[in-house]
Amino acid sequence: MDYFEYRGGRLFAENALVADIAQEVGTPAYIYSERTLHEHYDKITHAFKALDPLVCYSVKSCSNLSILRLLAEAGAGFDIVSGGELFRVLKAGGPPDRCFFAGVGKTSDELRYALDEGVFMFNIESEAEFENIDHIAREMGLQPRCALRINPDVDPDTHQHTATGKREAKFGVDIDRAEAVFRKYHQAPAARLVGAHLHIGSPVRDPRAYVEAVGKVLPLLARLNSDGIEIDTVDVGGGYAASYDSSEFTAIEDYAEAIVPLLKNTGLKVVLEPGRVISANAGILVGRVQYIKTGGGRSFAVLDTGMHHLIRPPLYDAFHFAWPAEPGEEMTPPVRTEQPPLQGLQKYDVVGPICESGDFLAKDRPLPPLKRGDLLAVFGAGAYGMAMASNYNSQPRPVEVLVSQDTFRIIRRRETYDDLIRGEE
Numbered sequence: 551m552d553y554f555e556y557r558g559g560r561l562f563a564e565n566a567l568v569a570d571i572a573q574e575v576g577t578p579a580y581i582y583s584e585r586t587l588h589e590h591y592d593k594i595t596h597a598f599k600a601l602d603p604l605v606c607y608s609v610k611s612c613s614n615l616s617i618l619r620l621l622a623e624a625g626a627g628f629d630i631v632s633g634g635e636l637f638r639v640l641k642a643g644g645p646p647d648r649c650f651f652a653g654v655g656k657t658s659d660e661l662r663y664a665l666d667e668g669v670f671m672f673n674i675e676s677e678a679e680f681e682n683i684d685h686i687a688r689e690m691g692l693q694p695r696c697a698l699r700i701n702p703d704v705d706p707d708t709h710q711h712t713a714t715g716k717r718e719a720k721f722g723v724d725i726d727r728a729e730a731v732f733r734k735y736h737q738a739p740a741a742r743l744v745g746a747h748l749h750i751g752s753p754v755r756d757p758r759a760y761v762e763a764v765g766k767v768l769p770l771l772a773r774l775n776s777d778g779i780e781i782d783t784v785d786v787g788g789g790y791a792a793s794y795d796s797s798e799f800t801a802i803e804d805y806a807e808a809i810v811p812l813l814k815n816t817g818l819k820v821v822l823e824p825g826r827v828i829s830a831n832a833g834i835l836v837g838r839v840q841y842i843k844t845g846g847g848r849s850f851a852v853l854d855t856g857m858h859h860l861i862r863p864p865l866y867d868a869f870h871f872a873w874p875a876e877p878g879e880e881m882t883p884p885v886r887t888e889q890p891p892l893q894g895l896q897k898y899d900v901v902g903p904i905c906e907s908g909d910f911l912a913k914d915r916p917l918p919p920l921k922r923g924d925l926l927a928v929f930g931a932g933a934y935g936m937a938m939a940s941n942y943n944s945q946p947r948p949v950e951v952l953v954s955q956d957t958f959r960i961i962r963r964r965e966t967y968d969d970l971i972r973g974e975e
Contacts, residue, residue, distance in 0.1 A: 551793055552586045552831040554929065559879035561927055565956035568836060568875045572925055575960060577838040578855035578948040580936050584620060586832035591624055594824050597806035601813055601820040606650045608788050608825025609635040611933040612833065616952055616961035618642035627670070629788065629823040633660035636667065650785060650821055652747070654721050661686050671695045671783065673747045675722050680735055680743065687740035697745025697785055700728045702763040704750050721749070729770055736779045744780060746771055749787030753826060755800050757808035760786065764812045784813065788823035792830035794869050794930045796886040802827060826933035833932020835860055836875060839924045849898050851920050856902010857909040858942045860928060860935050864908040872900055872912050875925035881918040886929060889916060900926065904943050944970050
């Protein structure tokens with residue numbers, strides 16, 4: 551799952567003591583495990599190796615330059631959704647010809663930038679977008695490869711804010727119109743529409759949703775190819791679930807077992823877009839208890855971190871396991887679940903300093919008795935944590951730290967008050 555574990559009642563990131571890291575860099579802090587990132591990426595490439603896929607890490611999940619550089623060195627491609635993400639990948643040494651450029655609202659400037667850099671493929675979300683990229687490519691004398699994003703109208707059984715493959719989604723083209731789009735544009739003057747892209751949502755815990763989606767699209771691609779409209783690439787998206795609760799676990803091998811047989815003998819180039827399954831469990835968010843208060847029959851643990859650093863709990867009703875970094879051996883959690891089987895726990899609402907009632911990381915959560923100054927680790931925070939962090943209430947964003955075995959280094963310094971007004975003066 552990851553390399554964050556309790557030893558002798560103290561939390562370690564690989565072989566570095568989390569309390570020591572917090573003492574040196576302060577809190578709040580994002581702490582990432584290099585070994586976990588490597589291992590999760592390697593598991594994906596091994597599980598899907600029969601397809602020889604292009605594995606494009608989803609930059610939006612965690613976009614720190616050091617993490618992108620680590621994955622680029624491991625051989626990863628990159629799923630990008632903006633010109634800014636392309637800029638990050640290039641700064642990290644990622645090759646543009648291993649970048650798949652998705653996103654529903656690419657501007658003409660972003661398209662020109664990506665065309666200049668020579669990205670591998672553009673994901674097309676609408677007829678209007680294809681016409682725009684074709685027009686720009688003609689002006690530049692280029693012939694970019696494009697894939698049409700198809701909504702197969704599959705329910706991935708995930709939160710409504712992250713279900714993207716339904717017919718009514720803002721993304722892509724519904725499957726009933728997709729064939730007509732391919733036929734209309736397959737002989738466009740410049741842009742080449744030679745791929746299909748699926749991304750049904752995230753996190754998707756049941757591999758059968760991918761089977762249903764791919765099963766709907768493959769007959770369409772076969773019809774097109776039989777009519778001389780060559781489709782040579784299929785991007786089956788990402789969305790593979792990370793294990794936020796150790797009682798709910800889908801191994802990456804389970805997804806591969808379902809998907810590989812469908813695509814193995816098709817002759818299609820296969821692209822994957824894993825994000826959270828690589829980075830989520832590779833990071834924790836560590837905050838310090840500022841106050842304990844009671845009222846209205848509830849107890850509150852007020853931290854120096856909250857929704858501005860991890861918005862998933864209020865935005866997606868997401869569960870993140872949270873536990874003290876130094877609970878002692880008798881309170882070491884045997885599993886990461888909402889109700890760990892331990893005696894002597896107390897229920898807290900774990901909240902932050904933001905002036906919103908929605909500023910919480912956990913509600914009514916059984917925890918060891920807490921006091922002011924305790925460190926609390928929020929697990930599974932490596933994806934859509936810092937990447938979605940904000941300066942709301944003029945709060946500086948946290949420091950980011952990367953651990954490698956028993957050493958650690960700052961990979962993004964903590965913001966200062968001066969950073970808050972940079973660009974305004």
